[in-house]
Amino acid sequence: MNETRRRVLDALADGPVTGPELAERLDVSRAAVWKHVEALRDAGFDVESESGGYALGGVPDYGGPAVEYGLDAPFDVEYHDAVPSTNDRARELATEGASDVVVLADRQTGGRGRRGREWSSPAGGVWMSLVLRPDLPPARAPTLTLAAAVAVIDAAREAGVPAEIKWPNDCLVPGDGERGGAKLAGVLTEMEGEASRVSWVVLGVGVNVDVDPGDLDGDATSVRAEGGTVDRRAFVQRVLERFHELRERPDAALDAWRERAATLGQRVRVETGSGAVVGDAVSVTEYGALVVDTADGEQIVHAGDCEHLRLAE
Numbered sequence: 001m002n003e004t005r006r007r008v009l010d011a012l013a014d015g016p017v018t019g020p021e022l023a024e025r026l027d028v029s030r031a032a033v034w035k036h037v038e039a040l041r042d043a044g045f046d047v048e049s050e051s052g053g054y055a056l057g058g059v060p061d062y063g064g065p066a067v068e069y070g071l072d073a074p075f076d077v078e079y080h081d082a083v084p085s086t087n088d089r090a091r092e093l094a095t096e097g098a099s100d101v102v103v104l105a106d107r108q109t110g111g112r113g114r115r116g117r118e119w120s121s122p123a124g125g126v127w128m129s130l131v132l133r134p135d136l137p138p139a140r141a142p143t144l145t146l147a148a149a150v151a152v153i154d155a156a157r158e159a160g161v162p163a164e165i166k167w168p169n170d171c172l173v174p175g176d177g178e179r180g181g182a183k184l185a186g187v188l189t190e191m192e193g194e195a196s197r198v199s200w201v202v203l204g205v206g207v208n209v210d211v212d213p214g215d216l217d218g219d220a221t222s223v224r225a226e227g228g229t230v231d232r233r234a235f236v237q238r239v240l241e242r243f244h245e246l247r248e249r250p251d252a253a254l255d256a257w258r259e260r261a262a263t264l265g266q267r268v269r270v271e272t273g274s275g276a277v278v279g280d281a282v283s284v285t286e287y288g289a290l291v292v293d294t295a296d297g298e299q300i301v302h303a304g305d306c307e308h309l310r311l312a313e
């Protein structure tokens with residue numbers, strides 16, 4: 001949202017305020033004020049005209065301006081009703097030089113998981129991708145994935161859903177499912193860079209909020225199905241704010257991740273590109289890799305699919 005529009009909105013929220021007063025306060029023409037008010041109405045904001053001037057009567061449920069309004073983190077939001085994949089759109093923006101932009105969609109028609117898997121993305125979910133330009137060596141970029149997982153868990157818990165993390169990126173609600181629970185959310189990180197520095201990172205976050213698990217692949221659940229508070233606007237804002245708090249504090253992100261991780265202390269089987277690693281998950285390294293105590297000693301696993309086998313003895 002452009003700066004003047006944001007200031008118009010803030011003034012309306014403290015309103016009523018007349019058009020001429022607004023024009024003077026913001027040092028723009030009355031015609032410009034009128035245009036901003038109309039644009040806000042088009043975006044779904046309820047701008048009332050009373051005798052004392054304009055006042056904000058209500059904020060739209062969802063969409064770019066709705067998420068940006070009241071957001072305590074420096075992200076611009078590009079909203080789509082439908083898009084093939086928010087990660088693909090975010091990659092385009094990243095290669096054009098964008099930074100701190102969030103691509104948000106109501107529905108994806110070609111949502112992707114890791115390793116080319118499909119990600120069901122019907123209307124009602126939170127499907128979003130953050131374009132970031134962190135000042136980090138590539139080896140530390142995975143800590144951003146962990147920070148995103150923490151942010152999703154905290155937003156879910158605030159919405160009343162007792163979610164926890166399965167290394168590295170799954171957000172599960174514990175239960176008897178195959179994976180030790182049903183999947184509420186996932187994170188897909190993509191990046192480009194050189195050996196010493198990351199150029200950009202696209203952090204894709206998919207959360208089943210106002211959707212029916214029956215419409216989703218795999219052993220899935222949703223905020224709605226868990227009886228949580230279904231408010232996508234608040235959910236997205238909370239994820240972005242929490243992520244912003246952690247993104248430049250990898251040590252704090254790791255500590256928070258460890259506190260929310262169901263994987264540590266579990267007997268696990270991790271399918272990696274070069275075979276399976278089975279053992280007790282003992283810790284995560286500062287790079288976000290999982291340390292597994294196997295029959296052949298400790299192994300450090302950087303990427304893979306992790307299954308919880310049973311509680312480690």
Ligand code: BT5
Nearest residue numbers: 085087111112113114119120128186187188204206218220
């Ligand atoms: C992930 O992959 O968990 C990463 C998912 C990232 C999705 C976001 S949405 C916004 C952005 N744009 C994209 O195109 N993607 C990102 P993975 O760990 O590979 O899990 C994929 C597996 O989860 C699938 O093979 C299914 O079994 C299961 N699955 C598919 N859709 C699901 C859903 N909506 N909820 C829960 N599980 C699902």
